[in-house]
Amino acid sequence: MNPVKVGLLGLGTVGGGTLNVLTRNAAEIARRVGRGIRITHAAAKAYDADSLLGLDQVEVCDDAFAVVDNPEVQIIVELIGGYSPAKELVLKAIENGKHVVTANKALIAMHGNEIFEAAQRKGVTVAFEAAVAGGIPIIKAVREGLAANRIEWLAGIINGTGNFILTEMRDKGRDFDDVLKEAQALGYAEADPTFDVEGIDAAHKLAILGSIAFGIPLQFDKTYTEGITRIERQDVEYANQFGYRIKHLGIARKTDKGVELRVHPTLIPERRLIANVDGVMNAVLVQGDAVGPTLYYGAGAGAEPTASAVVADIVDIVRALTTDPENRVPHLAFQPGELADLPILPMEQVETAYYLRIQVEDKPGVVARIAGILGEAGISIEAIQQKEPAEGESLVPLVMLSHRVVEGQMNQAIAQIEALDSVSGQVMRIRVEQLDA
Amino acid sequence: MNPVKVGLLGLGTVGGGTLNVLTRNAAEIARRVGRGIRITHAAAKAYDADSLLGLDQVEVCDDAFAVVDNPEVQIIVELIGGYSPAKELVLKAIENGKHVVTANKALIAMHGNEIFEAAQRKGVTVAFEAAVAGGIPIIKAVREGLAANRIEWLAGIINGTGNFILTEMRDKGRDFDDVLKEAQALGYAEADPTFDVEGIDAAHKLAILGSIAFGIPLQFDKTYTEGITRIERQDVEYANQFGYRIKHLGIARKTDKGVELRVHPTLIPERRLIANVDGVMNAVLVQGDAVGPTLYYGAGAGAEPTASAVVADIVDIVRALTTDPENRVPHLAFQPGELADLPILPMEQVETAYYLRIQVEDKPGVVARIAGILGEAGISIEAIQQKEPAEGESLVPLVMLSHRVVEGQMNQAIAQIEALDSVSGQVMRIRVEQLDA
Numbered sequence: 001m002n003p004v005k006v007g008l009l010g011l012g013t014v015g016g017g018t019l020n021v022l023t024r025n026a027a028e029i030a031r032r033v034g035r036g037i038r039i040t041h042a043a044a045k046a047y048d049a050d051s052l053l054g055l056d057q058v059e060v061c062d063d064a065f066a067v068v069d070n071p072e073v074q075i076i077v078e079l080i081g082g083y084s085p086a087k088e089l090v091l092k093a094i095e096n097g098k099h100v101v102t103a104n105k106a107l108i109a110m111h112g113n114e115i116f117e118a119a120q121r122k123g124v125t126v127a128f129e130a131a132v133a134g135g136i137p138i139i140k141a142v143r144e145g146l147a148a149n150r151i152e153w154l155a156g157i158i159n160g161t162g163n164f165i166l167t168e169m170r171d172k173g174r175d176f177d178d179v180l181k182e183a184q185a186l187g188y189a190e191a192d193p194t195f196d197v198e199g200i201d202a203a204h205k206l207a208i209l210g211s212i213a214f215g216i217p218l219q220f221d222k223t224y225t226e227g228i229t230r231i232e233r234q235d236v237e238y239a240n241q242f243g244y245r246i247k248h249l250g251i252a253r254k255t256d257k258g259v260e261l262r263v264h265p266t267l268i269p270e271r272r273l274i275a276n277v278d279g280v281m282n283a284v285l286v287q288g289d290a291v292g293p294t295l296y297y298g299a300g301a302g303a304e305p306t307a308s309a310v311v312a313d314i315v316d317i318v319r320a321l322t323t324d325p326e327n328r329v330p331h332l333a334f335q336p337g338e339l340a341d342l343p344i345l346p347m348e349q350v351e352t353a354y355y356l357r358i359q360v361e362d363k364p365g366v367v368a369r370i371a372g373i374l375g376e377a378g379i380s381i382e383a384i385q386q387k388e389p390a391e392g393e394s395l396v397p398l399v400m401l402s403h404r405v406v407e408g409q410m411n412q413a414i415a416q417i418e419a420l421d422s423v424s425g426q427v428m429r430i431r432v433e434q435l436d437a
Numbered sequence: 438m439n440p441v442k443v444g445l446l447g448l449g450t451v452g453g454g455t456l457n458v459l460t461r462n463a464a465e466i467a468r469r470v471g472r473g474i475r476i477t478h479a480a481a482k483a484y485d486a487d488s489l490l491g492l493d494q495v496e497v498c499d500d501a502f503a504v505v506d507n508p509e510v511q512i513i514v515e516l517i518g519g520y521s522p523a524k525e526l527v528l529k530a531i532e533n534g535k536h537v538v539t540a541n542k543a544l545i546a547m548h549g550n551e552i553f554e555a556a557q558r559k560g561v562t563v564a565f566e567a568a569v570a571g572g573i574p575i576i577k578a579v580r581e582g583l584a585a586n587r588i589e590w591l592a593g594i595i596n597g598t599g600n601f602i603l604t605e606m607r608d609k610g611r612d613f614d615d616v617l618k619e620a621q622a623l624g625y626a627e628a629d630p631t632f633d634v635e636g637i638d639a640a641h642k643l644a645i646l647g648s649i650a651f652g653i654p655l656q657f658d659k660t661y662t663e664g665i666t667r668i669e670r671q672d673v674e675y676a677n678q679f680g681y682r683i684k685h686l687g688i689a690r691k692t693d694k695g696v697e698l699r700v701h702p703t704l705i706p707e708r709r710l711i712a713n714v715d716g717v718m719n720a721v722l723v724q725g726d727a728v729g730p731t732l733y734y735g736a737g738a739g740a741e742p743t744a745s746a747v748v749a750d751i752v753d754i755v756r757a758l759t760t761d762p763e764n765r766v767p768h769l770a771f772q773p774g775e776l777a778d779l780p781i782l783p784m785e786q787v788e789t790a791y792y793l794r795i796q797v798e799d800k801p802g803v804v805a806r807i808a809g810i811l812g813e814a815g816i817s818i819e820a821i822q823q824k825e826p827a828e829g830e831s832l833v834p835l836v837m838l839s840h841r842v843v844e845g846q847m848n849q850a851i852a853q854i855e856a857l858d859s860v861s862g863q864v865m866r867i868r869v870e871q872l873d874a
Contacts, residue, residue: 244792295720
């Protein structure tokens with residue numbers, strides 16, 4: 001099949017990220033989709049050409065309406081933001097029979113009802129995964145993954161700036177104003193931080209989440225919105241003493257009387273998983289009647305995380321263009337002819353760090369001999385701990401953490417250690433992973 | 438459109454859950470899908486009729502092949518488990534041109550390559566969201582939500598039994614054998630717990646996740662598998678002392694040399710979100726090159742969580758039957774004509790608990806007066822804290838947590854408290870939510 005042609009409105013942070021991800025991962029994405037996806041046209045007033053991949057394949061102009069009117073383009077991606085001319089552009093694209101992808105939460109929260117009605121009339125799709133919680137596929141999870149459920153409530157940390165500020169206030173005992181200034185310096189907060197710290201951005205997203213959870217029209221104007229500017233360091237400390245964390249939550253709940261849509265600082269028990277979502281990360285906890293609680297966590301903003309959601313929406317639209325079986329989501333995610341013949345590594349070749357527990361005799365020189373064996377095998381020790389032997393016990397556990405090493409090498413060292421007279425039984429070995437990005 | 442007719446193989450735990458969810462939530466699901474989904478035929482040798490909803494609408498027989506051969510049925514849901522006759526039934530359904538939904542991880546991990554090839558030839562879909570991590574839409578997240586990414590690695594707690602055992606060992610300092618017995622009594626572990634505690638069940642799921650993450654064929658036989666039976670209480674304790682938790686992880690990682698597929702106990706830093714996934718819950722952490730780390734959390738087993746995934750798969754198949762715009766995922770999750778006119782509650786009518794911080798004069802009777810105002814308003818106090826005033830300070834913060842109360846009532850009480858002579862400035866009020874299921 002021919003590549004699908006996409007017109008991109010905006011080449012700023014998210015627009016640039018979208019072009020870069022589509023260019024860099026073009027082969028991987030085509031292996032999944034079964035056809036290419038190409039940004040053929042883009043509109044931008046100004047852009048940083050040096051930071052953009054594949055720009056030579058794109059016809060760039062400064063008139064967004066010209067891209068929307070271009071008959072070659074099948075899908076319009078609106079990444080300009082704001083209400084106008086974003087709204088006019090989206091409505092014009094729909095009128096022209098084009099599908100639309102947008103990351104514009106304000107536009108959807110405020111004008112979504114009107115936009116979706118226009119799209120419905122024209123039989124086109126307006127996709128907006130990137131409008132809520134950046135790269136987390138939360139719209140897909142609620143709309144499709146939990147389609148069997150009556151959603152009872154959801155609660156989300158859906159503004160990274162606010163979560164960064166509250167996390168710093170707690171972890172480092174800092175004041176709100178102080179952290180806000182740092183967030184602005186780091187680029188997490190705008191020069192005018194009102195949208196973030198007063199909860200308006202979160203309320204846009206919550207209005208969208210509440211709507212798809214309960215099947216109600218978008219009602220941003222009825223969403224209760226309270227910011228975090230009044231939270232003092234002492235409140236964060238008192239909350240800790242009570243066993244709670246303060247998070248800026250968006251909460252949507254269906255009750256017998258009606259629907260709650262509210263954004264406000266909230267104390268939540270510190271043992272809840274969502275209470276441990278820190279820094280600029282986002283997370284949404286969704287309670288369904290069949291599935292129970294589920295949680296979705298990831299980056300809520302940033303060029304490439306948001307682009308990840310934009311591109312996923314483009315892929316979904318391409319999948320819905322025909323019902324040919326070969327256009328469906330492939331069983332194993334990639335097209336049958338595109339499965340790779342990569343070797344699966346035998347465990348001996350896998351590299352991890354290790355926790356070792358060795359039962360040793362409590363006498364001089366034993367630790368030195370073991371350390372010597374590890375050293376000769378090129379295995380360095382990160383931490384070591386030896387307890388006093390219990391009364392009447394001659395054996396004592398020697399516990400250590402190693403740095404990363406290939407398993408085959410560790411196996412040899414362990415065999416040598418187990419052969420020592422002063423070591424009893426088998427070495428207990430558990431692998432260690434940092435799981436950092 | 439006519440309801441879609443579904444044939445259900447198996448009326449055990451998950452089969453019964455699927456029938457119950459589809460029956461109980463029929464209206465909610467139809468509001469989303471735009472047409473009904475009905476289980477019209479089922480096959481089961483024995484079942485507990487009293488626990489099943491809507492059984493009177495289902496033609497039940499004891500011959501699964503008769504259901505698979507029934508020309509009325511469009512989608513077959515295989516919930517018998519095991520390799521045989523599940524495999525023959527699935528292949529026969531495919532041969533008959535029917536779409537298939539299954540929760541059978543062993544079948545997919547072992548025979549998926551063959552089954553998907555047959556489905557591809559016939560142009561039908563075999564969906565298996567419920568095979569991995571129960572109700573968490575993890576297959577959908579990786580296959581669709583993260584379609585823009587090169588997946589770099591993933592790590593999952595994908596066996597609830599093992600996670601329950603390790604959590605109890607840590608939280609309560611118990612021994613493996615002791616907790617295993619309790620898990621069996623609670624129904625979390627089978628009489629023969631080998632599949633769970635030796636990691637075979639997790640390896641089935643990991644083989645599937647690795648395949649859809651990297652686009653490689655299913656290779657269960659090359660998945661390194663190590664159980665948790667050798668973990669001792671002292672290992673859990675030493676890990677804690679080093680700042681780690683022991684989790685039974687399935688890890689899939691793409692390296693320059695090949696793909697790692699491995700299930701084993703793993704020490705992970707206690708501050709990682711996934712280190713705090715406790716009890717029978719599952720979670721999968723996925724690292725994509727564009728999106729960064731994302732995490733998906735929820736119930737990995739149980740009748741209705743698994744049914745949630747089965748029904749989502751059925752809905753997906755129904756959506757792919759035609760490309761009519763009205764058959765797509767609706768913009769707001771529910772069909773445009775099905776949006777509900779529910780009232781959004783004004784904040785005064787919302788009920789939450791409260792954290793209150795009140796600046797009071799440090800003199801007798803003040804706390805009693807405030808408690809009196811709250812008591813008269815029907816607001817009971819859960820915890821209260823008052824610090825000594827700082828040197829030379831006459832004001833001191835009085836901090837308390839209340840039980841749940843309607844906001845309007847709390848507003849009135851706060852107004853009365855703020856009017857007291859012995860109270861200075863505004864009362865700081867933050868809402869408290871338990872976020873429990």
